[in-house]
Amino acid sequence: MTKSKRKVFTLFLYISLLFILSLGGIKFTEGTKISPEHTIKTLRLGLPGISNSTLEAGGIAVHNKYFEEELAKEGYKLEIVFFQQAGPALNEALASNKIDVALYGDLPIAILKSKGADVKVFAIDNSNLQFGTIVQNESQAKTIADLQGKKVIYGKGTVQQRYFNAITKSYQLDPKNFEMVNSVGADANSVFSGRQADAIFAFYYTVLFMESKGMGRVIESTLDKPEISSQSLAVGRNEYLVQNERAAVAMIRGLKRAKEFAAQNPSAAYNIFAKNNIPAAIYEKAYSADLEFKNFEPEITSASIDKLNHLVDFLIENKLINTRVDVNDLITTKYYQLFLQDK
Numbered sequence: 001m002t003k004s005k006r007k008v009f010t011l012f013l014y015i016s017l018l019f020i021l022s023l024g025g026i027k028f029t030e031g032t033k034i035s036p037e038h039t040i041k042t043l044r045l046g047l048p049g050i051s052n053s054t055l056e057a058g059g060i061a062v063h064n065k066y067f068e069e070e071l072a073k074e075g076y077k078l079e080i081v082f083f084q085q086a087g088p089a090l091n092e093a094l095a096s097n098k099i100d101v102a103l104y105g106d107l108p109i110a111i112l113k114s115k116g117a118d119v120k121v122f123a124i125d126n127s128n129l130q131f132g133t134i135v136q137n138e139s140q141a142k143t144i145a146d147l148q149g150k151k152v153i154y155g156k157g158t159v160q161q162r163y164f165n166a167i168t169k170s171y172q173l174d175p176k177n178f179e180m181v182n183s184v185g186a187d188a189n190s191v192f193s194g195r196q197a198d199a200i201f202a203f204y205y206t207v208l209f210m211e212s213k214g215m216g217r218v219i220e221s222t223l224d225k226p227e228i229s230s231q232s233l234a235v236g237r238n239e240y241l242v243q244n245e246r247a248a249v250a251m252i253r254g255l256k257r258a259k260e261f262a263a264q265n266p267s268a269a270y271n272i273f274a275k276n277n278i279p280a281a282i283y284e285k286a287y288s289a290d291l292e293f294k295n296f297e298p299e300i301t302s303a304s305i306d307k308l309n310h311l312v313d314f315l316i317e318n319k320l321i322n323t324r325v326d327v328n329d330l331i332t333t334k335y336y337q338l339f340l341q342d343k
Helices: 003-022 056-063 066-073 086-095 106-114 159-170 185-193 204-212 238-243 245-264 266-276 280-286 302-317 334-342
Strands: 041-048 076-083 101-105 119-129 131-135 151-154 179-182 199-203 217-221 230-237
Touching: 041 086, 041 245, 056 066, 056 119, 056 230, 056 245, 056 266, 066 076, 066 245, 076 086, 076 245, 086 101, 086 106, 101 106, 101 245, 106 119, 106 159, 106 230, 106 302, 119 238, 119 245, 119 302, 119 334, 131 159, 131 204, 151 159, 151 185, 159 199, 159 230, 159 302, 185 199, 199 204, 204 217, 204 280, 230 238, 230 245, 230 302, 238 245, 245 266, 245 334, 266 280
Parallel strands: 041 076, 041 101, 151 179, 151 199
Antiparallel strands: 101 230, 119 230, 131 199, 131 217
């Protein structure tokens, strides 16, 4: 080999080595064969909100890098995409293959499944998303029954409506005896603060925060009614999960570590949640029904399945979906069983 050819060969080898290193390195075995199991893959995780507003077990797993660490053990790189429009935007992203896995509420997931999307719920993020009701400070209402004939705020077709329907029925009240103001989020808060309605039905931490700011009085919550609370779930495109089952197992390991962290370090968990500018003390009260954070357990239980079936009943009754969702087809325990086998 001539001197010039040796230089070219050496330069090519050097560039090739830099390229390999830029990919994080590739393990070589038996001469120059590349070990395929060490090829870096990607899991694209969709989350609601913005980067500082993730809650539940998934919020802890993201903040403490549990997902990142567990996926890396299986040869995966984590990419996180936040969606400010939450449920509808996450549904669209899953349906169009823009993300692989997402952590968000059960209601939009059920709606996505009803439209024929091939998705599977494979773990629990929070089995008890709590809701509450706040009334104006000057209101004489002390119970939900006292709000009959009054203007109450919730968003039509949302988990807030589901809470409203469930809490009124739990007291054997007819939801039609209330005057609904269809509003959500900042608009709902604006309507309430402008005293254009008597009460608002929303997430428990939201109404607790409003109460702490002197905006009203909380008169009801789901703390003692877990059966009518909602859920945050881990859901993925079935095609991706089947082809990347170790990634699903890694996600479950991350959720399990988050659950254990919260149980052992509740104050630290509340401080993580407080990054969305709601004080940690509010979350401490909002999560007070389960100090062991059993609601963060990733296993899909019979109670979670029952709650999903009741959710589907609500969606059908309120004509929010046209086709009944088969909950047994929506969920899969395959990856949790693989997780257990690894232990």
